[in-house]
Amino acid sequence: METLLNDFSVGLFFMQALILLIVIVLMRVFAWKPILDALQTREDGIQEALESAENAKLEMQNLQANNEKLLKEARAERESMLKEAREMKEKMIEDAKTQAQEEANKMVSNAQLAIENEKKAAVAELKSQVANLSIEIAEKVVREELSNKDKQAKLVESMLSEATLN
Amino acid sequence: MVATKSIKFLVVFVLALTSFTAFAQEEVVENNLVDSPDEIREFIAHHLKDSHDFHLYTDNASGKHYGFPLPVIVWTSNGLKTFMSSEFHHDDNGEVVVDKDGTKIVKYHTKIYELDEGAAALSFDEAHHPTNASKVIDFSITKSVFGMILTGLLMLIGFSSLARGYKKGNTVPKGFSRVLEPLVIYVRDEIAKPNIGDKKYRKFMGFLLTVFFFIFILNILGLTPLGFNVTGQIAVTACLAIFTMVIYLFSGTKDFWAHTLWMPGVPIILRPILAVIELLGFVVIKPFSLLVRLFANITAGHFVVMSLMALMVSLKADFGPVASTGMSLILSLFIMFIELLVAFLQAFIFTMLSSLFIGMAVEEHDEHH
């Protein structure tokens, strides 16, 4: 203890205090403050970057979800549009079919009508011709028959019998 | 860029070389000058003390001293006297008397004395204490002061370059600063923040960082063959400890003083006793343990390293020069590595305990018991 106290130099103590004070002040101004500030800003920057990265990730996820939704919607729309188109097509075909059917039916009926008319006309003509022919034939036959008495009588007879049968 | 780099390299190289030759020559000193146990003891004791000139080695054959003198600044009864230490002509036994305007100044065992009026030479009593001289207040730039200034400059250069690097905009430091940055972050995150608290640590960072690097660099300098023993000077460690004490006493919160002087939750009779104990703890015991720990560790380290180096002298007669030198080399190398650890550890401990004490002083107690 005594030797230590003897070794204790007041001057050295004073010089040390002076130097330490100066060094602390100088280091504070020129080194520690800028260094610690820079470290702080760097760490804040890193923190911020991490946070923004996290945010970006979230946003990205949102965006992706949005995209998915949009895609789904688009798909649904396309589906519905396709469906509509298909229906429309079917309807049009159906319509066309029915129309064609109707037209055909009409044409057929017209044709039938025309045929009927033609037939009727033909039949009428045939009838009239047949009547004329039969009248002519009958005239001839009657003339011939009436030229012969027997035959006239026979005819009357047969006709009469026939008539009775009726 | 290349040029500055090569210059840097050259400087480092030359420094390494000179320290190496100085080291080698110190061994020469031991071989030539110091060859008995008494002389070894004296040599070590002399090394552990401060000195007034920067002495590298002595060529004993020609009697020449290598090194450079440092200024002596003393406050005598006749005022401030300044001269270079070369005026003592390497005398340490009080034989050379420097006369400055009638003030007779002598140096005896690294201390500077002022001779009493009328005395021409120093005289001693039986215990080798000077009888006709009084101590002066010695503000000299001694070897320790020189070391401290050197350390301060090194710190200023190193860390301001780190700071400039940040200011230039590179977020990641380059070169040597890359070594310094993790140390700064270490002190901040491992020492200051956990002990003082996240909110208040910033105010004390200047002191803590400065003290940490100051002690660390001085400890490392002490391991070089330049022969600094700054942190082994009790005045230096006392000053560091008193700085810590002043800081934690002056930044103590109301809570701290309440808990120190009038501890709540304790019987009234015991409170004054506790106050005395606490106050004694904060004002005397804590600074004392701080200063003694650093001083004793560094002194002991230097003592052990030098003793092991001296083995090569003291064991030469028994084992021969090769074996004794090899033994001393291996042992001192081993201790040197431990001392490197101690150099860091003591800086760490000092800063750690300082921040612990500061943390105690600035702590806010939420719960009142």
Next chain:
Amino acid sequence: MYNLIGAGIIVIGGGIGLGQIGGKAMESIARQPEAAGKIQTAMIIIGALLEGLAFGALILGK
């Protein structure tokens, strides 16, 4: 003379204490390796306080 003996006794006590601290710290690190950092710091602080005591005794006794 007596003060040296006292200093010696305190140093012995300090040595025992340091041994205890180191041993217990090793034990707790082995038990909880993830807390090694905290335990080490605490160990160093207590070790330093004890060292201060021992050195104080040594210097006061010398």
